[in-house]
Amino acid sequence: MNYQVTIGLEMHCELKSNSKVFSKSRNTFSGTPNSNVTPLDMAFPGTLPMVNHKCVSDAIKMALVLNCKIPEVMSFDRKNYYYPDLPKGYQITQFYNPVGTKGNIDILVDDKVVNIKIHDIHLEEDAASLDHYVDTSVIDYNRAGVPLLELVTEPCIHSSAEAVAFLEHMRSTYKYCDVSEGDTKKGQIRCDVNVSLSKNENLGTKVEIKNVNSFGAVRDVIEYEIKRQSSLLEAGKGYEIEQETRRWDEETKQTVRMRSKADAIDYKYFPDPNIPPYVITKEEIENIRKTIPVLPMARKKIYEEKYGLSSYDAKVIIKEKSVSDYFEECLKLNIPAKLASNWLTTSILGKINEIDIPLEKFYLKPEFLKQIITALEKGIISSKQAKEIFNKAIEEEKEPQTYLKENSQLNDEEEITKIIQNILDNNPMQVKEYKDGKSNLFDYFVGQVMKETRGKANPNITKEILNKLL
Amino acid sequence: MSYMDKSLTMIHKALINKEVTSKELIKESLEKAFKLQKTCNAFVSILEDAKEKEVTEDILSGIPYGIKDNYATKDILTTASSNTLNNYVPFYNATAIDNLNKHNVVGVAKTAMDEFGMGGVGITPHTGIVKNPWDVTRSPGGSSCGSAASVAAGVYPYALGSDTGDSIRKPAAYCGIVGYKPTYGMISRFGLFPFASSLDHCGVLTRNVYDAGVVVNAMKGLDENDMTSWDSKDIDLVKEIDNDIKDKKVCYIKEICDITFYPNASLELQEHLKNFKKTLDILKNLGVKVEEVSVSRELLSKIASVYVVISCAEATSNMSNLTGISFGPRSDEKKDVFKMMKEHRTKGFSPLIKRRFVIGSYVLQKENQERYFKNAARVRRLIVEAWKDLFKTYDAVILPVGSGPAPLIKDCIDHISNDENTILEEHLQVGNFGGFPSITIPNGFINNLPVGVNLTSNIYNDKVLLNIAHKLEEAMPYQNQIAKGGLK
Numbered sequence: 001m002n003y004q005v006t007i008g009l010e011m012h013c014e015l016k017s018n019s020k021v022f023s024k025s026r027n028t029f030s031g032t033p034n035s036n037v038t039p040l041d042m043a044f045p046g047t048l049p050m051v052n053h054k055c056v057s058d059a060i061k062m063a064l065v066l067n068c069k070i071p072e073v074m075s076f077d078r079k080n081y082y083y084p085d086l087p088k089g090y091q092i093t094q095f096y097n098p099v100g101t102k103g104n105i106d107i108l109v110d111d112k113v114v115n116i117k118i119h120d121i122h123l124e125e126d127a128a129s130l131d132h133y134v135d136t137s138v139i140d141y142n143r144a145g146v147p148l149l150e151l152v153t154e155p156c157i158h159s160s161a162e163a164v165a166f167l168e169h170m171r172s173t174y175k176y177c178d179v180s181e182g183d184t185k186k187g188q189i190r191c192d193v194n195v196s197l198s199k200n201e202n203l204g205t206k207v208e209i210k211n212v213n214s215f216g217a218v219r220d221v222i223e224y225e226i227k228r229q230s231s232l233l234e235a236g237k238g239y240e241i242e243q244e245t246r247r248w249d250e251e252t253k254q255t256v257r258m259r260s261k262a263d264a265i266d267y268k269y270f271p272d273p274n275i276p277p278y279v280i281t282k283e284e285i286e287n288i289r290k291t292i293p294v295l296p297m298a299r300k301k302i303y304e305e306k307y308g309l310s311s312y313d314a315k316v317i318i319k320e321k322s323v324s325d326y327f328e329e330c331l332k333l334n335i336p337a338k339l340a341s342n343w344l345t346t347s348i349l350g351k352i353n354e355i356d357i358p359l360e361k362f363y364l365k366p367e368f369l370k371q372i373i374t375a376l377e378k379g380i381i382s383s384k385q386a387k388e389i390f391n392k393a394i395e396e397e398k399e400p401q402t403y404l405k406e407n408s409q410l411n412d413e414e415e416i417t418k419i420i421q422n423i424l425d426n427n428p429m430q431v432k433e434y435k436d437g438k439s440n441l442f443d444y445f446v447g448q449v450m451k452e453t454r455g456k457a458n459p460n461i462t463k464e465i466l467n468k469l470l
Numbered sequence: 471m472s473y474m475d476k477s478l479t480m481i482h483k484a485l486i487n488k489e490v491t492s493k494e495l496i497k498e499s500l501e502k503a504f505k506l507q508k509t510c511n512a513f514v515s516i517l518e519d520a521k522e523k524e525v526t527e528d529i530l531s532g533i534p535y536g537i538k539d540n541y542a543t544k545d546i547l548t549t550a551s552s553n554t555l556n557n558y559v560p561f562y563n564a565t566a567i568d569n570l571n572k573h574n575v576v577g578v579a580k581t582a583m584d585e586f587g588m589g590g591v592g593i594t595p596h597t598g599i600v601k602n603p604w605d606v607t608r609s610p611g612g613s614s615c616g617s618a619a620s621v622a623a624g625v626y627p628y629a630l631g632s633d634t635g636d637s638i639r640k641p642a643a644y645c646g647i648v649g650y651k652p653t654y655g656m657i658s659r660f661g662l663f664p665f666a667s668s669l670d671h672c673g674v675l676t677r678n679v680y681d682a683g684v685v686v687n688a689m690k691g692l693d694e695n696d697m698t699s700w701d702s703k704d705i706d707l708v709k710e711i712d713n714d715i716k717d718k719k720v721c722y723i724k725e726i727c728d729i730t731f732y733p734n735a736s737l738e739l740q741e742h743l744k745n746f747k748k749t750l751d752i753l754k755n756l757g758v759k760v761e762e763v764s765v766s767r768e769l770l771s772k773i774a775s776v777y778v779v780i781s782c783a784e785a786t787s788n789m790s791n792l793t794g795i796s797f798g799p800r801s802d803e804k805k806d807v808f809k810m811m812k813e814h815r816t817k818g819f820s821p822l823i824k825r826r827f828v829i830g831s832y833v834l835q836k837e838n839q840e841r842y843f844k845n846a847a848r849v850r851r852l853i854v855e856a857w858k859d860l861f862k863t864y865d866a867v868i869l870p871v872g873s874g875p876a877p878l879i880k881d882c883i884d885h886i887s888n889d890e891n892t893i894l895e896e897h898l899q900v901g902n903f904g905g906f907p908s909i910t911i912p913n914g915f916i917n918n919l920p921v922g923v924n925l926t927s928n929i930y931n932d933k934v935l936l937n938i939a940h941k942l943e944e945a946m947p948y949q950n951q952i953a954k955g956g957l958k
Contacts, residue, residue: 039562045555046542046564046661048696080787080834084807089790091732119842137807139795268834270843273668273784 003008003197003230006204007157007222008119010149010192011170012150013180014126015058021125021147022049022092026384030185033140041128041144043087048274051076055147056099058179059123060280060288062149063100064171065295066118070285071097075277079267084137085127087144089266095269097277106297107169109162111311116166117154124148142413149179155194155203160222167191167215169296176295176321186213191218195225197233197241204229205241209255212248221248224255226395299324316345322359322360323349329366335373347390354393363397371400416449417465419457423448424469435469442466474534475624475665475952476597478681492522492532492576498850499578503627505957506698510601510623512616514539515547515580523574529598529684531574536629538617539580540587541567541672542661550663551595552585554792554818557799564661564670566630566689573688576625581616585820587634587665589613591882592641594820599879602644603953604919608876611641614675618645621675622953628676628685634665634778636871636898638673639910643922644876646912646951648943649675650682652707652934654905654931655700657686658693666784667698669777669902677950679911679940683707684837686932710933713939716757720925721864722750725767727896734890738874738916745914746870749923751866752945758938761864766857767893772849774896776903779833779846786830787822792818852902861928866938868925869897871910875919898924907932909939912948921947931946 030036030351039045056074063070077095104116128144130137151170157163171189181188191212198204207229209221212373232240243261248254271277294302296318299376303314317327323344330340339399348369351363372393376386389403410416423445424431434441450461473481473490484490503516525532537543540550542560543569549555563571582595592600592615600615602608603623610619614631618641621629631638633651642649650671659670674685687708692701729735729743754760794800794814801813819827833842860867873891901908906926913923925942927935943949 042796043561044542044562044797045548045550045558045663045791046540046560046659047562048660050695050697078787078789082790082793082808082811084793084795084811087791087796089793090787266836268787268789268831268836268839270783270834270839273666 003204003220003226003233005158005197005226006155006196006198007159007163008155008194008206009153009157009166009218010150010194011167012148012190013171013174013182014188015055015147015149015180016178017054017058019050020145021052021055021123023145024050025145026031027146030142033138037141037144041087041141042128043089049092049272051275051306052147055123057288058147058177059099059121059149059445060285061292062122062151062174062179063103064103064285065177065292066100066101066103066121066151068103068118068121070100070183070280072279073097073277074280076272076275077269078272079124079269081265081267083127085130085144087128087141089126091127092272092275093298094122096271098122098345105169105173107166108297108300108315109165109179114162114165119152121149121151124150141367149174152174155196155206155216160219160226163193164215167218172296172319172321176293178293179256188212189213193218193221193225195222195229197226197229203326205238205243207241207243207255208245209246210245210258217248217250220253221255224253228255292396295323296321296324303327303337303341307331307341309337313341313345317341317348319361326359326366330369333366333370333454335366335370339373340369343373347387351394363394364400368393368400371404375400375404410453412463413457413461413465416457416461417469419452420445420449420462420465420469431470441468445470472498472624474502474626475950476627477678477950478533478627478676478684480527481533481627482531485525485532492525495532496520496522496534496576496578499626502623502957503579503620506603506620506623509606509955509957510603510610510619511598512582512600512610512619512623513579514551514582514595514597514616515550517546517578517580520576520578521610523576526574528573530570530688532576534576534578534626535570535685536579536581536617536620536626537567537577538583538614538630538632540583540632540663541630542663542756542838543567543577543580546580548580548663549596550586551583551597552818552820552823553596554794554798554814555663556596558797560661562661565658565691565693567661569691570685570688577690579620579629581614581620581629581671582618584613584637585823585828586663586785587613587632587637587670588823588826589786590636590640591615591877591879592864593879593882594822596820601879602876603955603957604646604876605955606878607878608919609617609644609879611644611876611881613637614641614649617892618642618647618649619674621645621677622647623957624952628674628681630689631673631675632662632665633671633673633902634669635896636779638671638675639898639901639908639922639924642675642910643674643871643912643924644920646915646920646922646948646953647675647677648679648909648911648939649673649684650679650686651901651907652686652690652932653907655696655698656690656702656705656907656932658691658696658699660693660695664784664788666781667788668784669781669899671902671905677907677952679943680708680711681934682909683711683936683940705933707932707936711936713937714757715938715941718934719759719761719863720753720866720868720938721761721763721860722746722868723765723770724762725765726869727762727772731767732894733886736874736888739891741916742870742872742874742921745916745921746923749913749946750868750944753942756941756945760868763860763864765860769849769856770893770897773853773899773903774892776846776849776853777896777899778829778830779842780850780863782826782830783834784830784842786827786834789827794818850903853900857900857904857906857926858928861931865931865934866925866927868923871895871898871922871924875916875921901926907927907935909935911939911943911946912951913946914948920951
């Protein structure tokens with residue numbers, strides 16, 4: 001029997017900023033534990049939060065991208081619970097009045113447009129990180145107070161593919177908007193997944209799976225829960241599906257029960273009295289709106305309709321903002337769109353993958369690529385030479401132009417005439433034999449010219465002049 | 471010749487005229503502190519190694535003062551009189567302390583207080599009960615008990631206090647001195663160990679109104695570390711303190727001051743209210759228009775419960791950082807971190823605080839929040855609006871402090887109180903609900919014990935408040951009085 005699968009996602013994403021969301025310590029990923037810490041981050045008595053307005057702006061920016069309703073007043077609340085990684089004993093978050101509510105966004109799932117409804121998006125602070133050893137645990141407060149943007153979808157997702165597509169889309173959008181590095185390897189994105197199964201319109205019992213830390217794991221969790229819950233339903237044991245919180249065990253590839261709804265923590269939310277609510281003006285919101293770049297879906301449309309790219313190529317290019325920006329830079333330099341797309345999707349993406357660097361740090365900037373493409377188009381170099389120059393320029397970090405000078409074909413007729421005359425003068429025997437009818441010696445002379453010019457002589461011109469002189 | 475029992479103006483003059491040095495003042499202050507410690511137990515720490523500071527034109531320069539032990543003082547033990555912090559040495563100063571230091575002040579003592587500012591009679595400090603220097607069987611009031619007792623005894627001319635319900639203004643009355651908390655946010659709360667953030671105020675205890683203005687002038691200012699602080703650089707609290715007050719209008723609330731509301735009034739209370747009326751007459755004689763106004767007793771009767779709900783709720787959250795993990799004495803429990811936190815808190819907090827945490831948690835619980843916490847917030851607003859209505863017509867509200875002089879310590883321990891007097895005992899909390907500037911000054915004696923009167927104004931109206939309080943004080947004989955009992 002087929003069940004209607006309903007999924008809701010909570011996506012936590014660390015924001016980029018110079019300092020933390022409520023303190024002045026640096027917000028950078030650091031390998032040295034407890035090196036980015038102020039008294040507030042460790043909740044020493046008497047310390048008070050100061051809102052980082054850059055983080056609020058970025059949160060508003062994302063709320064706008066998600067077409068959310070933005071409140072007139074910005075306010076923060078306390079979520080109270082005890083845990084060793086939560087130094088204040090409460091997390092500052094936005095419970096009563098999130099920065100964005102009731103939004104929606106279109107995403108692509110297998111080339112189909114799907115609209116995902118957003119319950120809310122809110123700004124909060126991250127907790128410290130704990131490392132557990134055999135008989136001891138250590139706390140690193142570097143992460144305590146790092147700005148987090150939590151996005152909560154409505155239960156409107158119906159497959160693991162949709163869920164992953166949404167998360168990928170959001171990660172790329174965060175990067176497009178330059179608010180986050182969106183690096184799951186650094187733990188910058190973490191998800192909670194809610195899954196319920198039902199036979200009819202009504203939602204089934206919701207099971208929450210907490211702290212799923214990669215998109216692959218999100219897919220696995222959903223698939224696992226669909227299997228687990230449907231087999232319980234099949235066996236007539238639907239009552240065993242409880243409203244509960246589970247976690248994902250990466251090793252056994254199973255979800256494991258943590259606590260039931262009945263044991264749910266009462267977080268006793270209330271407005272943080274240390275942060276007076278403040279008004280966000282329409283003008284401020286409009287100024288933030290202006291900083292939103294053209295987003296991937298819009299770019300894809302332009303690439304296909306205006307520049308004639310295939311849907312597949314357009315999709316590859318918009319996936320990362322850096323790639324899309326590179327492509328658009330090429331267009332600005334009047335590189336034909338299809339050529340730029342081909343170079344980008346094959347040679348360049350292959351190359352950065354091979355040498356494992358981000359495109360931002362890639363040596364061959366669009367203007368350098370243009371040097372190669374122009375030379376190729378003018379027939380100055382062969383496509384084989386183009387490929388060689390491409391690799392060499394990256395390897396030696398030198399402008400392609402330098403190699404073009406070395407590699408360029410010899411087209412100067414006078415120069416070629418001189419060289420040929422020289423060769424003919426030095427080979428009177430062969431000239432005589434050729435004239436006597438040994439016509440296959442023509443190729444011998446061509447070979448000599450190539451040898452003399454290290455292959456650079458334009459073969460057509462060479463043949464023309466040889467014919468003339470012989 | 472002693473100096474520490476004089477006003478700031480007189481001490482400063484003596485320093486400028488080289489009659490005395492900063493070093494000698496420190497010596498006098500420390501000697502008195504050690505004496506008072508024996509009789510009244512007013513201190514958590516006496517800072518024997520306090521160093522003299524250069525005397526300048528600044529009226530505060532070179533002069534010793536006391537600091538309530540909930541102000542973070544860099545490199546100096548700061549406990550908030552709690553066992554949860556009995557070994558805690560901050561590595562930062564409260565902003566108010568940093569600001570004062572710019573005036574070459576000399577901190578000589580950290581004063582005992584009711585644990586974390588919770589408590590009104592000085593019986594909960596981890597260093598033991600604090601006594602009133604006028605009569606050591608009496609409470610000095612709380613929570614700024616050590617600060618009030620030491621200023622009253624003449625250990626130094628001023629000490630810092632904090633006020634969440636009436637913690638500066640009530641001990642001031644019981645100790646016969648001046649207690650002033652300015653408008654919320656005028657002094658940064660950064661570094662003040664919190665009790666209830668939306669009600670907590672920094673302030674000062676002195677022996678005259680002028681000194682209170684001088685000290686708060688030095689403590690106040692916009693602070694980049696406190697979002698609730700505001701810029702008051704254009705406000706000089708003492709410049710116009712001597713202005714004529716003939717055009718001023720002051721009111722008192724019938725439902726609080728009229729003896730007919732207290733059918734079982736003790737003799738002390740009867741005296742107290744009579745004495746209050748006398749103070750009103752003095753004010754009238756100064757040309758101030760004094761009028762009786764009415765505020766619904768229904769509303770007034772809710773002050774105490776609104777205070778309990780809001781202050782306990784905020785306190786339970788504010789003090790969740792006290793787990794003994796990264797500061798404070800660590801529990802012996804080594805295996806289970808949750809047991810470790812639990813043990814630290816179970817051992818560290820006094821029963822009174824635990825009771826308040828239970829109340830705070832209860833009113834914040836999902837199923838109770840609407841009924842208790844949110845309703846308390848609504849009623850708080852109604853009460854504040856009632857006072858703001860008065861401020862449309864009047865420069866200040868004048869009311870008696872408490873129901874008489876300081877209570878006996880043994881009655882405080884036995885929780886003996888009279889419910890009939892609740893409104894009279896708790897109305898100062900309105901000053902915290904609204905963030906209003908509020909000052910208590912001594913206005914007489916009952917059975918040889920001092921009593922006080924309170925003046926409260928609208929927010930940002932501190933200058934006018936101090937002006938009226940100063941003129942009233944000058945018309946009464948209690949300015950700069952010293953409790954002689956404490957240093958015997």
